[in-house]
Every structure is written in structure tokens, then in C-alpha cells.
Amino acid sequence: MELWYTEKQTENHGITTKITETLHSEKSEFQQIDIIQTKQFGRMLVLDGMVMTTDVDEFVYHEMIAHVALNTHPNPKKVLVVGGGDGGAIREIVKHESVEQAVLAEIDGRVIEACKTHFPNIAKELSGNPRVSVQVMDGVKHIHENKGAYDVIMVDSTEPVGPAVGLFEKGFYQGIYDALKPDGIMVAQTESPWFNRDLIKRVFRDLKSIFPITRLYTVSIPTYPSGLWSFTIASKQYDPLEVDPDTIKDLDTKYYSPELHHAVFKLPKFVQELTRD
Structure with a gap:
């Protein structure tokens, strides 16, 4: 089964990327923190469902x-x-x-x-x-x-x-x-x-x-x-x-x-x- 992560960037638009695993996931005092392994951009930091940074870019x-x-x-x-x-x-x-x-x-x-x-x-x-x-x-x-x-x-x-x-x-x-x-x-x-x-x-x-x-x-x-x-x-x-x-x-x-x-x-x-x- 293929795994994909999608960030809904606006009400009408999103970006999606294939992932292999979730490396880290926690709810801090301030926000949801997730780090996922993607096929295209390497590791990706996601805060409250929004992409913050990736290994590649x-x-x-x-x-x-x-x-x-x-x-x-x-x-x-x-x-x-x-x-x-x-x-x-x-x-x-x-x-x-x-x-x-x-x-x-x-x-x-x-x-x-x-x-x-x-x-x-x-x-x-x-x-x-x-x-x-x-x-x-x-x-x-x-x-x-x-x-x-x-x-x-x-x-x-x-x-x-x-x-x-x-x-x-x-x-x-x-x-x-x-x-x-x-x-x-x-x-x-x-x-x-x-x-x-x-x-x-x-x-x-x-x-x-x-x-x-x-x-x-x-x-x-x-x-x-x-x-x-x-x-x-x-x-x-x-x-x-x-x-x-x-x-x-x-x-x-x-x-x-x-x-x-x-x-x-x-x-x-x-x-x-x-x-x-």
C-alpha cells in the first residue's frame, strides 16, 4: 500500500508527496509536531499539518x-x-x-x-x-x-x-x-x-x-x-x-x-x- 502525505494549503489547493514512514509524532504544549520520511524531499518537518522544512530544499x-x-x-x-x-x-x-x-x-x-x-x-x-x-x-x-x-x-x-x-x-x-x-x-x-x-x-x-x-x-x-x-x-x-x-x-x-x-x-x-x- 502506498502512503501519501497531503498538506491542504488553502481551501481549494494542496500539495501531496509519497512517504515511507513517520519518524516522529507528538503533541507539544503549542502544536502538533510530525517528522516524516518522503520519497521526493527526504525528511520533512510538519507543524500543525504545515510543511516547515525538508532535507532537500x-x-x-x-x-x-x-x-x-x-x-x-x-x-x-x-x-x-x-x-x-x-x-x-x-x-x-x-x-x-x-x-x-x-x-x-x-x-x-x-x-x-x-x-x-x-x-x-x-x-x-x-x-x-x-x-x-x-x-x-x-x-x-x-x-x-x-x-x-x-x-x-x-x-x-x-x-x-x-x-x-x-x-x-x-x-x-x-x-x-x-x-x-x-x-x-x-x-x-x-x-x-x-x-x-x-x-x-x-x-x-x-x-x-x-x-x-x-x-x-x-x-x-x-x-x-x-x-x-x-x-x-x-x-x-x-x-x-x-x-x-x-x-x-x-x-x-x-x-x-x-x-x-x-x-x-x-x-x-x-x-x-x-x-x-
Whole structure:
């Protein structure tokens, strides 16, 4: 008998993939955590029925949430990841020699532990790296307790349901602004331009009302709804479009590159429209 997993991505659309076994399944205090073995994408992390990451395509998301902002800031020393319990963003952050401390604020410690066991390549920097601080706590609370502390803050959240709802609200973004240093930068995953247009428009508008520089960029992630995914970067001082590609060092990446740094901001017209008032 063939086994298939289907994520219902909208009321009218889903993605399905053949699986061989369930490696881990538990109900944590915050969400349902499942790790399944798929034929096409290797191991897959699913939270509350939504695909979060896979062995095969994880590098796209983790590289692109991290390196655009970190290469826009001229000297990032202290970096925060809100969410991101799989550890992939942290893995990419510590590739930057200037970073002295990378802090993970993840509300669900069970996600961290499950990923350490089943995704060792993604979570490899969560244990034993003196530059990494793992804090199992509410990221919103951490933001409000650390005013002016960070050079870069990354919001590596699940979809805007359940424990992640507050990570898409204007008050949270204002809290991030306050937690950043005077020349700080933030970046957040902001869902699919095909299925989440209203959310992208609202987030972009909210960030633009707080930060002087706000940009939207897109990447290709096959296991995410529609395959086209967006990130929104907001900066107090530095513009990602003004970065000289010749200054970007080789960071042993698979997706991100100096040439791509600028290219991802070239948006299709229907996506450009989401950034206009």
C-alpha cells in the first residue's frame, strides 16, 4: 500500500508527496509536531499539518532569510532569530565571522529537540557553539525585554496561525524596531504572493510606516505553497540594493550568491503591486 502525505494549503489547493514512514509524532504544549520520511524531499518537518522544512530544499529558505540582511549590514555582531527552532537560520548566521552572538528565541523547545535528532545537518549549530545562545521562550517577550540590543533580527515564523499569529502584527514590528540598534535591520518571511497577497500588503505597509527602508524579495521553495515565497526586509539605515556585490564573501551557499543578492528584488509586476499604497 502506498502512503501519501497531503498538506491542504488553502481551501481549494494542496500539495501531496509519497512517504515511507513517520519518524516522529507528538503533541507539544503549542502544536502538533510530525517528522516524516518522503520519497521526493527526504525528511520533512510538519507543524500543525504545515510543511516547515525538508532535507532537500531547506537551504533555500535558511540562506535567503539570513544572508541578504547580514550582507546588507556592514558589521553585524549580535543577531536574533525569533522562531526558527530547526536551527537552519542559526547555521547560516554563524558563517559570518563578524557575528559574535547568535540568539535563538523559540517558544517550543520540543521542536528544537526533535530537529536535533532528525535534522542534524540543519540543527548542527544549536549545540556546542559558544557563539550561539538557545533560549526556549516567547520571541515577542524577548523582543520587548531587549531594547536596542541587536544588529539584525530575523522572524523565522510558521504561518500566521496558532502561536505565530502575533509575529505578523504591527505592534510586534514596532517592538523589533525598538530592539534594534540605531542602524539595525530586520527580515521576516512573509508567505506566498499567490495565496497571501493581503498579508504581504499589510505587513509591507506596516513595516514601511515604521522603518525608513522597506524592500520585498522572492525566492523559489518547492515545498512551500505555490513554490514562490516572499521575505520582507526593513532597515533603519542600510539599503540592500546599495550593497556592492564585490564585497560579498563566498559563504559556502547553494542558493544565495553575490549576483542573486540584487536579483531577488526584481519582482514580477503582480508582486510589485503588493508593495504600493
